[in-house]
Amino acid sequence: MPIAPKPNSALLIVGHGSTQNPDSSTPYFEHADEIRSRGLFAEVHCCFWKEEPSLREAFYLIDSDEVYVVPDFISEGYFTQDVIPRELQLSGPTTVIRGKTFHYCLPVGVHPSMTDLILRRAKQVAPHADPAATTLIITGHGTGFNQNSTKAIRDQVALIAASNAGYAAVLDAFMEEQPFIADWDKLSPTPNVVVVPFFISDGLHSFQDIPVLLGIEAEIGPAASQREVFRHNPHPLRGKSLFYSSAIGTERLIADVILDQVHDFDITYKH
Amino acid sequence: MLRLAVANGIHRIGEIEIESIDCNDRLKQDDDRGIAPFQVNAANNSFKLCHADDAAGGHDLAIHQGPAAARELASYAEDGSYRFLKAQRNLRRGWVMLLESAEDLRLALDQFYPACVGLWLAQRGGSLEVEHLRSKLQRQSGMYQRVRALSDDALQALVPPTCSPAVPCARRILWQIDAHTPLLPSAASSDDGIPAEVAATEAIPLLCREACNHFVAECLAAAKAQKPGTGCA
Numbered sequence: 099m100p101i102a103p104k105p106n107s108a109l110l111i112v113g114h115g116s117t118q119n120p121d122s123s124t125p126y127f128e129h130a131d132e133i134r135s136r137g138l139f140a141e142v143h144c145c146f147w148k149e150e151p152s153l154r155e156a157f158y159l160i161d162s163d164e165v166y167v168v169p170d171f172i173s174e175g176y177f178t179q180d181v182i183p184r185e186l187q188l189s190g191p192t193t194v195i196r197g198k199t200f201h202y203c204l205p206v207g208v209h210p211s212m213t214d215l216i217l218r219r220a221k222q223v224a225p226h227a228d229p230a231a232t233t234l235i236i237t238g239h240g241t242g243f244n245q246n247s248t249k250a251i252r253d254q255v256a257l258i259a260a261s262n263a264g265y266a267a268v269l270d271a272f273m274e275e276q277p278f279i280a281d282w283d284k285l286s287p288t289p290n291v292v293v294v295p296f297f298i299s300d301g302l303h304s305f306q307d308i309p310v311l312l313g314i315e316a317e318i319g320p321a322a323s324q325r326e327v328f329r330h331n332p333h334p335l336r337g338k339s340l341f342y343s344s345a346i347g348t349e350r351l352i353a354d355v356i357l358d359q360v361h362d363f364d365i366t367y368k369h
Numbered sequence: 370m371l372r373l374a375v376a377n378g379i380h381r382i383g384e385i386e387i388e389s390i391d392c393n394d395r396l397k398q399d400d401d402r403g404i405a406p407f408q409v410n411a412a413n414n415s416f417k418l419c420h421a422d423d424a425a426g427g428h429d430l431a432i433h434q435g436p437a438a439a440r441e442l443a444s445y446a447e448d449g450s451y452r453f454l455k456a457q458r459n460l461r462r463g464w465v466m467l468l469e470s471a472e473d474l475r476l477a478l479d480q481f482y483p484a485c486v487g488l489w490l491a492q493r494g495g496s497l498e499v500e501h502l503r504s505k506l507q508r509q510s511g512m513y514q515r516v517r518a519l520s521d522d523a524l525q526a527l528v529p530p531t532c533s534p535a536v537p538c539a540r541r542i543l544w545q546i547d548a549h550t551p552l553l554p555s556a557a558s559s560d561d562g563i564p565a566e567v568a569a570t571e572a573i574p575l576l577c578r579e580a581c582n583h584f585v586a587e588c589l590a591a592a593k594a595q596k597p598g599t600g601c602a
Binding site for chain 1: 451453454479484487488496500508581
């Protein structure tokens, strides 16, 4: 959904970041670059939980008096509901802090337009696999602490299963809760399996942990950017053809989802 | 503000030398180097950034037009290691960045030294809010809650090895343990955020208004290592 230019407003993209993995923050900056290039906002900035600039420092990046804050996170959960509001000192959908008005949008991962991005990514990674002979698995971290972290994935699974995408099966699977991604072959009834990691970046989980759980690699390898050769699809494993994509957040069109969340905020709270 | 500051003699931030280039000089330099000239807004000076150790020239420098390469340059040290703290004194050399406007200058500097221009401007304008360490630790949640139990002594002991001006961070620490408890004197707590060879009036200081999350992570490691009930490691 195209949004009207906001020449007097700033966009603040909030990410997790990492002190260990240099690839972790790359997608956020790419999303910011993409939106900045469209000239829709007076300013576009990123801030992070684990990297610089921090969420508290973000205030000092911004000159505009109105700021849209979009968590570039994959689900509602601890960070979007506790950490980000606490660090940015947000008390509701709109908060005025030292003369600046902050609008707190929903995270990108819960927007309905993510469905199209998942299907697009699945088709990119396995362009010749017949959906009728293919299982699509959307995988995430999973944690017993917060059910919301898996809800976004389960919602996407339901949407795709109900669509006309034609996959023989559409499943959710997780690193640390059932159904486990390590059991991908037992979960999948088809000869082809496409796995799309529902993460923002190709960081520790999607490019180092999950490949081990899938059986693509015997042990955790270096960061994605430090590899000479990215993984080659398909991987003949456990009697099936496995297609593994990079994290959904590395899709450049996530920039559109960020703008969708700004648009939806305006529809919900400003009209 | 930034353009004015550079016009008035500010030429350094961290390890980066900032040079304001007159349009005519700039076009001549580009011509001498065989660089295709780009449009320069006559109302704005353009700017050149490079590592301070390369400011005198002397060897081949990779030329970057615009701020796009700043994040990559800032992310990796010469040895390829990841610079997760951007004020580490190991910025790679061998490059020069040409910027068309003060907006691009700010964009580039915010990649090299995130938020440091804004922090400095806020300090000059009297609006910089400093957050002391105890307050930062008190608001931690989840697994980080246990950092609240660290004693003042334990926290003081963490500052020199975590915030040393040599390695890893060259920011000037503005925060204390709490409003009544300053940091003990050390190389880390006395760094002024300005390179020693540059006058204070000619540099944008690198300011630390609040302990970073790297410091909090070190607090968590110390909290996990401490003996139960002692508050000390």
